[in-house]
Amino acid sequence: MKNDEQIESLEMRIAILLRWGVVGAGIFLACGILLHPAMGPNSFGSYHDYQQRSLGTYLSENNFSAPLLIAYAGLFWLISLPLIRVALTSFLFWRQKEKTLSMMALSVLGLLLISCALGLEI
Amino acid sequence: MSFFDLTSLSFLQIELFLMIISIGAGFLGALLGLGGGIIVVPVLTLCLGVHIRYAIAASLISIIATSSGAAAGFLKDRLTNLRLAVFLEVGTVSGAIIGFLISRWIQSSWLFLLFGGFLMFSALMMLRRREEILTTVSHPWAQKLRLSGDTYGVQQVPLGLFAMFGAGILSALLGIGSGIFKVMAMDMAMKLPMKVSSATSNFMIGVTASASAGAYLLRGDIRPEIAGPVALGIIFGSWIGARAMVRMPTQIIRQIFIVVLCIVSVQMIWKGFHS
Secondary structure, X not given: OXXXXXXXXHHHHHHHHHHHHHHHHHHHHHHHHHXXXXXXOOHHHHHOOOOOOOHHHHHHXXXXXXXXXXXXXXXXXXXXXXXXXHHHHHHHHHHOXXXXXHHHHHHHHHHHHHHHHOOOOO | OOOOOOOOOOHHHHHHHHHHHHHHHHHHHHHHOOOOHHHHHHHHHHHOOOOHHHHHHHHHXXXXXXXXXXXXXXXHOOOOOHHHHHHHHHHXXXXXXXXXXXXXXXXXXXXXXXXXXXXXXXXXXXXXXXXXXXXXXXXXXXHHHOOOOOOOOOOOHHHHHHHHHHHHHHHHHHOOOOHHHHHHHHHHHOOOOHHHHHHHHHHHHHHHHHHHHHHXXXXXXXOHHHHHXXXXXXXXXXXXHHHHHHHOOHHHHHHHHHHHHHHHHHHHHHHHHHO
16 A cells, blocks of 8 residues: 555645645735725625626726726636646646546546636636 | 625725635634535625625635645545546536536525535534445456455445436535535445545545636636635634644534524525515
């Protein structure tokens, strides 16, 4: 089971990388929120009702403001962390000659990318 | 309608308020072994009047943050069945895709009803006594893919995969990690030891949440003004909760929380019928 121990050890390194990734994403999010220009007192009231607007529409309505872009960069970074984990896991299994599991991880990555694309308005 | 009227507060005051509430949610979640979503979504919707679709989307972000941040901890104890996690993620991610597609068409009132039902189910699961029935016999798929552990077998693999598919649908629909369903599937159907089920489930939760979070983000449902303080607060609260756990009377808190879960469940169901 030396193979399994090696995989676990490498996976642990990936997990530590993820932890720092969360810290980085958190910093971007915090900066974006803190730099956000002061909104009117009723700004939060707009979240009582649901208005479907794509990300692009929302950003253009806010003139692609830098703080908003920074905050969204943090969100993209955060959401990409599990995808990165799965991609690295697939590579890990491939290196350890576990081709079936590697393909399985790769298919999970493919499904994740498809699911993200579902949010795009065509 | 909400318990707190935030419209008179400034933007930064609102963000601070959200973060404080989320710290509490993360703290409680860590103490009770529950994810943030089960607390965050009812608080955002019932107490703060945030629309449930924005609340669900924000909750998914907090799940990714806590899961990714804690992954090293899950692996350190060497309880996580990594091979099984990769295999089952095929089910959860597929389910999450379906869940997101359903969320486009489902009415918000149904989301409240589903969430209320899920809270009641969670309360019942917290009451149940867990009995471990371990086996060293494995399903042929588990043998072929070497999914079994050193001291346990993995049974009913197709059933487990199907259960993960269902857990993925709920994760995307309700903004939860579905850990409670995953643990139940691995424990009762696949006959894994409880600690292995919990560790493996926690390891998978972030991937499940990210499956729909990306779509919600592009659809514009994830707003940094809500998701940001919620995610940051939950990470911090979970960190404190994990350290405070040994000193807290967890059993008493657990019993109080079961009662609170039942009350909130009734409120969510009531809101579902009347919205």
